[in-house]
Amino acid sequence: xxxxxxxxxxxxxxxxxxxxxxxxxxxxxxxxxxxxxxxxxxxxxxxxxxxxxxxxxxxxxxxxxxxxxxxxxxxxxxxxxxxxxxxxxxxxxxxxxxxxxxxxxxxxxx
Amino acid sequence: xxxxxxxxxxxxxxxxxxxxxxxxxxxxxxxxxxxxxxxxxxxxxxxxxxxxxxxxxxxxxxxxxxxxxxxxxxxxxxxxxxxxxxxxxxxxxxxxxxxxxxxxxxxxxx
DNA sequence: ACACTTAATCGTAATATTGCAATGAACGAA
DNA sequence: TTCGTTCATTGCAATATTACGATTAAGTGT
Numbered sequence: 001x002x003x004x005x006x007x008x009x010x011x012x013x014x015x016x017x018x019x020x021x022x023x024x025x026x027x028x029x030x031x032x033x034x035x036x037x038x039x040x041x042x043x044x045x046x047x048x049x050x051x052x053x054x055x056x057x058x059x060x061x062x063x064x065x066x067x068x069x070x071x072x073x074x075x076x077x078x079x080x081x082x083x084x085x086x087x088x089x090x091x092x093x094x095x096x097x098x099x100x101x102x103x104x105x106x107x108x109x110x
Numbered sequence: 111x112x113x114x115x116x117x118x119x120x121x122x123x124x125x126x127x128x129x130x131x132x133x134x135x136x137x138x139x140x141x142x143x144x145x146x147x148x149x150x151x152x153x154x155x156x157x158x159x160x161x162x163x164x165x166x167x168x169x170x171x172x173x174x175x176x177x178x179x180x181x182x183x184x185x186x187x188x189x190x191x192x193x194x195x196x197x198x199x200x201x202x203x204x205x206x207x208x209x210x211x212x213x214x215x216x217x218x219x220x
Numbered sequence: 221a222c223a224c225t226t227a228a229t230c231g232t233a234a235t236a237t238t239g240c241a242a243t244g245a246a247c248g249a250a
Numbered sequence: 251t252t253c254g255t256t257c258a259t260t261g262c263a264a265t266a267t268t269a270c271g272a273t274t275a276a277g278t279g280t
Contacts (some may be wrong), residue, residue: 002265007163009136013117013143021134022147025268026119026127029208035121036211044227048248051118056269058228073220077226077277080220083213092209099202101146103193110151110183110190112235112268135238154256166239168258187247187256222280229274236267244259250252 016098019091022067027052027060032083035070043075066081069090127210129201132177137162137170142193145180153185177201192216 007016022028030050034042046061047054061081064070068087072079116124132138140160144152156171157164171191174180178197182189 001218001240001263001266002236004135004137004266005162006136009140013136013139017134017136017139020130020139022128024127024131024134025114026116026123027114027268029123029127029130030119036213050238052115052268054227055229055271059250059268061150062228064167067266071220074227074277075220077224079227085213095205095209101143103146110181110192111233111270112237112266114236114268115261137238162238163240164257165241165259169238172258184246185258187254189257223278224280225278227274227277228276230272232270232272234268236265238265240262240264242260242262244257246256246258248253248255250254 012094016094019067019095022063022069025060030058031057031064035081035083041080043078043080046081053073062102069077122204126204129177129205132173132179135170137167138174141167141170141174141178145191145193151190153188153190156191 005015009017023032027050031046034046042049044054044057047057049053050057052060061070061072065072068084069091070081071084072081119127133142137160141156144156144159152159152169154167157167160167162170171182175182178194179201180191181194182191198203200214
């Protein structure tokens with residue numbers, strides 16, 4: 001029905017999935033990479049940098065903000081976005097832990 | 111339009127996003143965790159383990175197979191699934207690299 | 221006040237995802 | 251063969267996502 005049954009999973013599973021979901025779009029990957037690369041907090045030149053319309057970029061920025069990975073501050077008519085270092089490191093920690101899992105039987109069994 | 115414009119992004123960005131997208135559902139996280147935990151390759155008892163209907167689990171398994179994270183082999187009437195170690199390590203590498211990024215200016219600038 | 225810039229929001233269209241009942245295909249056992 | 255088990259596939263309904271034009275809100279400059 002298009003609706004995820006979050007209630008049958010653990011908080012940890014839901015959190016990992018929610019984070020991964022936000023990273024699950026190339027535009028948001030590109031936005032994050034751009035924010036990491038550019039020393040200064042770039043603003044809406046993400047629109048020209050990435051080839052999507054302004055409302056679309058704004059929507060992606062909101063999703064990144066929703067999980068706290070980025071934050072923005074208003075500078076006149078512009079808005080300055082940057083990585084939320086603390087949240088980013090938390091996300092990294094959580095995903096590292098999940099990705100570090102290894103099969104007990106090394107060597108695939110099927 | 112519900113259709114991602116993959117053509118305007120790099121292959122790397124698309125690959126990262128595709129992987130993250132597959133990890134972006136708690137059921138698939140739960141399936142992977144179960145496959146890691148259980149020494150033997152479990153089969154359709156994922157259905158009882160996780161509380162979703164059999165067709166739903168089957169669908170999630172297919173998505174995990176599509177990106178090669180798991181593989182299955184037929185054992186009589188049952189199907190035995192397990193982690194594809196090589197692909198898993200490739201995914202880990204790629205995501206580790208992305209997650210390891212750090213802002214140049216340490217300390218958020220906005 | 222007026223024009224201009226920037227970015228969020230609204231509304232909408234197209235497509236994707238999630239979940240399941242029903243069905244089908246493949247195998248083992250009686 | 252027939253029955254039961256296991257899992258994939260099909261078809262469908264409900265919801266979510268992606269993208270953008272049009273508009274709005276807020277700020278700057280003249």
